[in-house]
Amino acid sequence: MGRIGDASFEIPMSNRFEFLRRELAALEVSDSLRRLRRWPDPDGRGGGGGEGELISFASNDYLGLAAERWAGSDACPRGAGASPLVSGYTELHDRLCRMLAQWEQAEAAVVLPSGYAACCGVVATLPRAGDLILSDRWNHASLIDGCRLSKAEKRVYPHADLAAVEATLIRHRHEFEQVWIVTDGVFGMDGDIAPLEGLCDLADRHDAIMVVDEAHGSGVLGEDGSGACEDRGVRERVPIRIGTLSKAVGSQGGFVVGPQTVIDYLVNFCRPLIFSTAASPLVIATAIDGIRAIREEPWRRQRVRELARRVRGHLSLVDKGDSSGCVPIIPIILGSNHRAVHVAKQARQAGLFIPAIRPPTVPAGTARLRISLSATHRADHIDRLLRFLNGLPEVRQAASGNGQQPF
Ligand SMILES: Cc1ncc(COP(=O)(O)O)c(C=O)c1O
Numbered sequence: 001m002g003r004i005g006d007a008s009f010e011i012p013m014s015n016r017f018e019f020l021r022r023e024l025a026a027l028e029v030s031d032s033l034r035r036l037r038r039w040p041d042p043d044g045r046g047g048g049g050g051e052g053e054l055i056s057f058a059s060n061d062y063l064g065l066a067a068e069r070w071a072g073s074d075a076c077p078r079g080a081g082a083s084p085l086v087s088g089y090t091e092l093h094d095r096l097c098r099m100l101a102q103w104e105q106a107e108a109a110v111v112l113p114s115g116y117a118a119c120c121g122v123v124a125t126l127p128r129a130g131d132l133i134l135s136d137r138w139n140h141a142s143l144i145d146g147c148r149l150s151k152a153e154k155r156v157y158p159h160a161d162l163a164a165v166e167a168t169l170i171r172h173r174h175e176f177e178q179v180w181i182v183t184d185g186v187f188g189m190d191g192d193i194a195p196l197e198g199l200c201d202l203a204d205r206h207d208a209i210m211v212v213d214e215a216h217g218s219g220v221l222g223e224d225g226s227g228a229c230e231d232r233g234v235r236e237r238v239p240i241r242i243g244t245l246s247k248a249v250g251s252q253g254g255f256v257v258g259p260q261t262v263i264d265y266l267v268n269f270c271r272p273l274i275f276s277t278a279a280s281p282l283v284i285a286t287a288i289d290g291i292r293a294i295r296e297e298p299w300r301r302q303r304v305r306e307l308a309r310r311v312r313g314h315l316s317l318v319d320k321g322d323s324s325g326c327v328p329i330i331p332i333i334l335g336s337n338h339r340a341v342h343v344a345k346q347a348r349q350a351g352l353f354i355p356a357i358r359p360p361t362v363p364a365g366t367a368r369l370r371i372s373l374s375a376t377h378r379a380d381h382i383d384r385l386l387r388f389l390n391g392l393p394e395v396r397q398a399a400s401g402n403g404q405q406p407f
Contacts, residue, residue, distance in 0.1 A: 054348060055351060056353045057353065058353050060247035062247060062301075062374055064250075065251075066246075066250035066251070076092070076281050076285050080093075083275060084278040085274055096284050099288060103224065105235060106259075107259050108263040111254070111255050112273050112276070114253060115215050115246055116254065118242045118256050119242050120149065122211060122242055123147055124146045124150050125266060129152065131153070131176055132176040132178075133147055133150060133152050134165055136160065136182070136184065137156050138187050139182065162202065169205075173208070180208065180209050181199055182213075185217040185227055186228050186327055189357060193217075193231075193327065210234075210239065211240045212240075214226075219248020220304060220326075220327070220328060221323055225298065229241055239262070240262055248290075251290050252279065252283045253284070299375075300375040304326075304375040311330055311371065311382065311386065328372055331370050332368055333366050333367075333394070335367060343392065346388075347388055352388055354369045355370055356369060
């Protein structure tokens with residue numbers, strides 16, 4: 001028997017999927033089962049489980065643009081109606097691409113329906129048979145899936161391990177036509193920045209090509225807000241940069257910026273771009289407005305960076321004295337799934353929504369709370385967050401210097 005609201009109904013063939021149900025039941029036993037929660041708003045306010053008003057530290061709306069009500073163009077078509085190569089690439093898409101290229105100081109840009117499609121598509125398309133991809137172990141699933149689809153050989157290197165990358169390049173560079181070094185700029189579950197300068201040095205020395213996913217960096221890092229590559233002064237050394245329009249930009253979609261030849265190649269060969277309806281013009285219009293806000297309202301990124309420094313300072317996280325301290329993603333590693341789910345529940349009881357992130361999103365044994373900050377958080381929201389965190393033994397232990405630094 002199934003149920004939607006108050007109505008119950010027979011589900012035909014429900015037993016046919018017993019083999020899947022058993023797997024889900026096993027997930028439930030290990031506190032790994034995930035469920036969709038219904039939120040009244042993308043900023044998570046208003047509760048999703050009957051707990052009443054919650055302050056959300058869950059969304060990637062770092063600048064507060066996604067949750068903002070937008071009274072934009074009423075002359076905008078609802079849908080693109082076709083893939084970009086047929087008739088879905090509208091003047092709005094073209095305008096957004098030109099804005100992105102200018103913002104990112106790149107020759108050209110192209111937009112895809114999601115950041116996932118952009119990451120997966122770039123990595124599946126550009127590295128070809130006879131090439132090698134070097135991919136950070138903690139890269140986002142979209143880059144990993146691109147690796148899986150690519151016909152190139154792949155080596156996954158330990159997280160941020162320059163020595164491992166160098167060793168592979170020294171031993172194997174000559175065996176491959178092209179070598180591609182693929183990394184997140186900011187790692188979404190840990191909030192650390194990739195060693196971009198070191199990777200660029202290795203790429204220069206061994207004739208490899210850098211590809212960086214700026215999903216969590218764009219809009220937040222860099223003088224101009226274009227991301228980790230700008231922040232680390234390596235924008236010109238990373239020829240292919242991928243971003244999402246769904247986090248700081250506050251809309252939906254993904255983009256790639258790079259040399260015109262690379263963008264032309266993607267337009268001709270990148271399957272997620274060619275065989276998917278272009279993003280809705282409505283979404284593109286909100287992305288254009290999001291980029292405008294990022295460029296004209298730097299207070300947003302300054303504010304979220306300040307909040308990140310405050311929370312990190314309170315948690316006694318190591319301050320390297322650089323921009324890594326202002327990344328608005330802060331994990332509190334708790335270990336077991338059970339502990340993470342339990343602490344997330346305590347947080348909700350305290351009026352805070354901080355999601356528990358569990359494997360397979362993060363490695364086994366490192367289940368965590370993932371705090372993400374937004375420019376729209378008020379000082380009293382942060383006070384409440386810090387009061388709650390102070391009550392956790394894991395945080396007290398780390399702050400007193402006893403035990404391992406869990407973050
Ligand atoms: C590092 C990283 N890359 C890519 C993506 C995919 O972006 P989108 O949500 O626009 O599909 C995400 C989204 O979670 C991400 O965290």
